[in-house]
Amino acid sequence: MPLNRAFRGGRHAGVLALGVGAAMAMAHAAGPACIPPLTYLPLDAHIVGRDTHGVAALGTYERISPDGRFILRSYSGAQLGKVSLMELPATSSGAVKAYRTPFSNEAFPVQGTWRYLVDVSGEHYRFSDIPRLQTAAKPLFKGGMTGFYAAASELGPWVDRGEGSSGSGQRVQIRSLSWPQNADSDAQGVGPLQVAAIEVQDAGATAKVVNTVGPRFICGHRAAADGNVYALPMLSVDGAEFSAIPQAPRAGQPSMRVYGLAPAADALDHPCDLRADLGLSPSKAVFGFPRAGTSAWLTYSDLGHVYVHDRDLRQTFRLEHAKHRVLASAFPGLTRDGRVIYGATWRDCADAQRCPEQAGYVVADPYQSHAYRSYWKSRGENAPKACITHDEVAAERTRFARFHGLSD
Amino acid sequence: MEPGTQPVAQMVLSPRMPYALQEWRRMAGVAREAGFHVVVFRDPRVAQDEWLQAVAAAGAMELTEAPALDPDTGRACQVLNHSPATIVVRCGRAHPWPILGVMPDAAWHGLLQARRTELEAVSCR
Numbered sequence: 386m387p388l389n390r391a392f393r394g395g396r397h398a399g400v401l402a403l404g405v406g407a408a409m410a411m412a413h414a415a416g417p418a419c420i421p422p423l424t425y426l427p428l429d430a431h432i433v434g435r436d437t438h439g440v441a442a443l444g445t446y447e448r449i450s451p452d453g454r455f456i457l458r459s460y461s462g463a464q465l466g467k468v469s470l471m472e473l474p475a476t477s478s479g480a481v482k483a484y485r486t487p488f489s490n491e492a493f494p495v496q497g498t499w500r501y502l503v504d505v506s507g508e509h510y511r512f513s514d515i516p517r518l519q520t521a522a523k524p525l526f527k528g529g530m531t532g533f534y535a536a537a538s539e540l541g542p543w544v545d546r547g548e549g550s551s552g553s554g555q556r557v558q559i560r561s562l563s564w565p566q567n568a569d570s571d572a573q574g575v576g577p578l579q580v581a582a583i584e585v586q587d588a589g590a591t592a593k594v595v596n597t598v599g600p601r602f603i604c605g606h607r608a609a610a611d612g613n614v615y616a617l618p619m620l621s622v623d624g625a626e627f628s629a630i631p632q633a634p635r636a637g638q639p640s641m642r643v644y645g646l647a648p649a650a651d652a653l654d655h656p657c658d659l660r661a662d663l664g665l666s667p668s669k670a671v672f673g674f675p676r677a678g679t680s681a682w683l684t685y686s687d688l689g690h691v692y693v694h695d696r697d698l699r700q701t702f703r704l705e706h707a708k709h710r711v712l713a714s715a716f717p718g719l720t721r722d723g724r725v726i727y728g729a730t731w732r733d734c735a736d737a738q739r740c741p742e743q744a745g746y747v748v749a750d751p752y753q754s755h756a757y758r759s760y761w762k763s764r765g766e767n768a769p770k771a772c773i774t775h776d777e778v779a780a781e782r783t784r785f786a787r788f789h790g791l792s793d
Numbered sequence: 794m795e796p797g798t799q800p801v802a803q804m805v806l807s808p809r810m811p812y813a814l815q816e817w818r819r820m821a822g823v824a825r826e827a828g829f830h831v832v833v834f835r836d837p838r839v840a841q842d843e844w845l846q847a848v849a850a851a852g853a854m855e856l857t858e859a860p861a862l863d864p865d866t867g868r869a870c871q872v873l874n875h876s877p878a879t880i881v882v883r884c885g886r887a888h889p890w891p892i893l894g895v896m897p898d899a900a901w902h903g904l905l906q907a908r909r910t911e912l913e914a915v916s917c918r
Contacts, residue, residue: 445809491811533895564896614900616893633907639890668874
C-alpha cells in the first residue's frame with residue numbers, strides 16, 4: 386500500500402503546519418561592526434571531491450566547533466575518507482580547508498571545549514592533533530559511551546578556566562550520552578538512554594582515565610509520562626541537559642523536549658526534569674552555549690529550514706535563506722558567540738541550467754534574522770542584541786586557538 | 794489473521810542520515826519477525842543515482858528499487874526530518890506518530906507493538 390494512500394485514509398492523518406512564503410528579504414546589519422546576516426561558503430570540489438552529480442561532496446552529521454572555525458563531518462566521500470575536519474576561513478573571501486581524520490562515521494567532539502574528538506569506538510584524540518597529524522593522529526585513551534547518537538560534553542567550570550587543552554596534569558570530567566547498542570535488554574525498561582562519566586588526568590603528551598561512573602540507564606521514572614523510548618537525543622554543551630523526542634508519550638504527542646541532568650559528574654541518578662517542550666518534532670535539537678542567567682538556545686532544522694529557539698522567550702525564529710533552493714542539513718550548530726552554522730546545498734539563481742547546485746556551509750546571525758527582529762518590533766521593544774560583531778567572532782576564534790595551541 | 798489486517802511498517806530511508814542504511818536490515822528483520830510487512834521508501838530529496846550508490850556501498854542491493862516517497866506526503870507525515878522514519882499502518886489506517894531513528898532491538902520492537910496495539914483498537918471495517 387502506498388504511504389500516501391494510507392495517510393489519506395488515516396483517521397489521524399495530520400498535516401504539519403509550517404509557515405511558508407515568509408518574507409525572504411535579508412535584514413540589514415545594524416552597524417559597521419556587525420557580521421553579515423548570512424554568509425555562504427562554497428566547498429571546492431577539487432579539495433573535497435564530487436558527489437555523483439558533480440557537486441562538491443557535502444557529507445553529513447556536521448558538528449560545529451565553539452568558535453565556528455571547524456566542522457567535524459561524517460560521510461565525507463572517497464576523496465577525504467569517512468570523517469573529515471573542515472576549517473572555515475576567517476573571512477568570506479577565503480577558502481574552506483579540509484583535513485583527513487582516522488575516525489569512523491558519527492565521530493563526535495567533546496562539546497564545550499573540543500579538547501578531544503571521539504571516535505565511535507570511544508577512543509579520544511586530542512583535537513589539535515587532527516589538523517596537525519590528520520590520519521596519523523593516535524588516540525590518548527578510551528572511555529565513555531559508545532552507541533547510536535553518542536554525544537559528549539566536558540563538565541564545567543571550563544568556561545572561565547582559561548587553561549590550555551593539555552598539560553599540568555589537569556583533571557577533566559566528561560559526560561556522555563547514547564542509545565546503548567549492546568545493553569542488557571532485560572534492563573531496557575529501567576530507562577531508555579544511558580549516561581556515563583569519566584574523569585581524565587591529562588598530562589599533555591599522555592592522558593588517562595582515572596575514574597568512571599556508569600554507564601547507567603536514566604529517566605526510567607519518567608516512563609509514566611513519556612514512555613521509555615526517546616529519539617534523537619543530544620547532550621547540551623555543558624552536559625547539564627539533553628534534548629530528545631519521547632516516542633510514545635502517555636499524553637499529548639511526540640515533541641522535542643529538554644530534560645535536566647544532575648550537575649555532579651559522579652551523580653548516580655538524574656532528575657530528567659522537563660525544562661522545555663518545543664511542541665513539534667524537528668530534526669535533532671542542538672544546544673548553544675548558556676549565558677549567565679539565561680537558558681541555552683537550541684537550533685534545529687525542519688524540512689530544510691533552520692531555526693533557533695529561545696527557551697526563555699519560548700519563541701522560535703526561522704532563519705531565512707539568501708540563495709535559491711537552499712536545502713539545509715539536519716545538523717546545524719551554535720557557536721559560543723551565537724552564530725548558527727550549517728551545511729547546505731543551494732543555487733545562486735533560480736535557473737537550474739545557468740546556476741548549478743553548490744554545496745558548502747552557511748553562517749547565519751540569528752539576531753539579524755527577519756523573524757527575530759520582527760518579534761521584537763511587534764513587542765515595541767528594542768531587541769536585547771542587535772547583531773553579532775566582527776570583534777565577538779574574532780575573540781572566540783582567538784580564545785579557541787589559544788586553548789588548543791593553534792595559529793590564529 | 795484476517796486478510797488485510799497484517800500491520801505494515803513503512804520505512805522512509807535517506808543515506809544522508811548516519812546509520813539509516815546500515816541499520817535498516819536489522820530493524821526490518823525485527824519488524825518482520827514481529828509480524829509486520831516491511832515497505833521501504835526513498836527520501837524524495839535524494840536523487841536516484843545517489844541512492845543507488847549509497848545502497849551499493851551499504852551492501853543493501855535489495856533497496857535498489859525502493860520508490861521515492863511523495864514529497865507532500867512526507868512533509869505532512871513528518872517523516873523527512875530524520876531517517877529512518879517509520880509509519881505503522883493497519884487496514885489502511887496510519888498511526889499518526891512516526892517512529893524516528895535507529896534504536897536497539899528491544900525499544901524498536903516495543904514501539905512497533907505499541908503502535909500496532911493502538912491501531913488494532915479500531916475495527917478494520
